[in-house]
Amino acid sequence: QNVDQWLEDRLVEIAMVAKEHRLRYPIFLVYNEPLHPDARWWNEEREPLRDKYGDRYLEEFIYKTIKVFIDNGLAPNKDFIVVINDDASAPRPAKAEQFYQMLLRMRDNVFDRFWNDKLYQEKLRSAGLSVSTDLPLWMGFQMNTPSSSSKQVVHLPGTYLDMKILLTEIDFWTRDWTERATLMKGYIELMKSAPNMMGALIFNPFIDEPRNPQVPLFDDANRPNVVYYQLLR
Numbered sequence: 001q002n003v004d005q006w007l008e009d010r011l012v013e014i015a016m017v018a019k020e021h022r023l024r025y026p027i028f029l030v031y032n033e034p035l036h037p038d039a040r041w042w043n044e045e046r047e048p049l050r051d052k053y054g055d056r057y058l059e060e061f062i063y064k065t066i067k068v069f070i071d072n073g074l075a076p077n078k079d080f081i082v083v084i085n086d087d088a089s090a091p092r093p094a095k096a097e098q099f100y101q102m103l104l105r106m107r108d109n110v111f112d113r114f115w116n117d118k119l120y121q122e123k124l125r126s127a128g129l130s131v132s133t134d135l136p137l138w139m140g141f142q143m144n145t146p147s148s149s150s151k152q153v154v155h156l157p158g159t160y161l162d163m164k165i166l167l168t169e170i171d172f173w174t175r176d177w178t179e180r181a182t183l184m185k186g187y188i189e190l191m192k193s194a195p196n197m198m199g200a201l202i203f204n205p206f207i208d209e210p211r212n213p214q215v216p217l218f219d220d221a222n223r224p225n226v227v228y229y230q231l232l233r
Contacts, residue, residue, distance in 0.1 A: 003048035007064055015072040018079060028166075029065050030083045030140065034058050035099055058084065059106040062137060063113055070120070076127050076136040085140030085168050096141070100160050103139060107163075108132045133162060143187075144169040144203060144212075150186030157194030164196050169203040171213045172227075180215075181226040188233060 011029075018027055049057040062082055069080050086099055111132035114120040129135065139160065141153065148171065156165055167187060172180045191197045208214035217228040 003052055004064070007049070007061070008068055011065055011068040012072065015069050015074055018069075018074055019072065022079075026077060026079055026081045026136070028081055028083045029069075030085050031058065031061055032085050033087060034084065035086045035095060035102075058102070059109055062106055063110045066110065066114070066136065067120070070123055070127075076124075076129060077134075078127075081136040081138055083138045083140045083166055083168075085142065085166075087142045087144075096160075100139065100163060103137065103163060107135055107137050110137075111135055138164045138166050138198060140166045140168040140201075142169040143167050143200075144171045146173040149183055150190040154190060157190075157197050161196060164198050165194075166198050167191075167200040170200055170215060171203050172215050173213050177226055181230045184227050184230040185233070188230070 014027075014029070047057065049061060053060045062084075065082050066076060070076065074080050084099075084103060086095075114124055124130070124134075141156065143149075143153070153167065167190075170187065172183055174180060174183075187200050191199060202215045204212045205215050205217050208216075215227065216225060217231065219225050
């Protein structure tokens with residue numbers, strides 16, 4: 001019954017930390033895997049936002065997040081970005097297309113809700129936002145399968161041109177250092193070549209686990225390795 005108040009309280013807490021520790025780059029506010037095929041995979045509890053808002057629950061999250069951060073004096077795109085992250089990369093093209101179309105629709109709806117309110121219309125204008133594509137909303141595509149590579153997703157910037165993209169959960173399943181460096185180089189070259197490919201998040205740089213392979217940047221003596229230097233290119 002109190003999901004709206006809980007979400008607002010949580011977002012306000014994060015906004016206060018963001019205001020206290022102003023960074024050079026925006027922080028990411030991530031909703032993880034809303035399209036997971038098994039909704040109980042990560043959390044056996046019910047999803048309270050979905051229970052209340054049905055199919056609109058993700059739109060409601062995006063709207064409330066942007067609203068709370070604007071209300072607390074944080075600038076869209078400069079101070080914060082909302083990322084919807086899901087397992088919808090190249091091996092799942094149908095899911096990726098569903099993901100994309102859903103986010104486009106929700107982005108337009110969220111923008112209209114703000115734009116139809118004179119107070120928030122002025123706040124958006126002041127922040128340099130005048131169309132829905134200006135909203136701080138990115139797609140996160142997970143790259144965490146053994147076959148993941150830049151070659152798999154080279155089509156993403158062109159296919160999803162109307163949305164900024166973040167590659168997430170990058171894992172290296174190979175133990176070969178040359179192959180690891182080649183994989184990292186591929187991701188970097190892809191980001192450099194596409195204006196809407198905004199960056200990449202390494203999933204596990206420190207701990208090696210069978211289920212979550214490590215993307216090591218240092219050797220056992222804490223010396224930078226070839227992946228580290230490839231990343232610095």
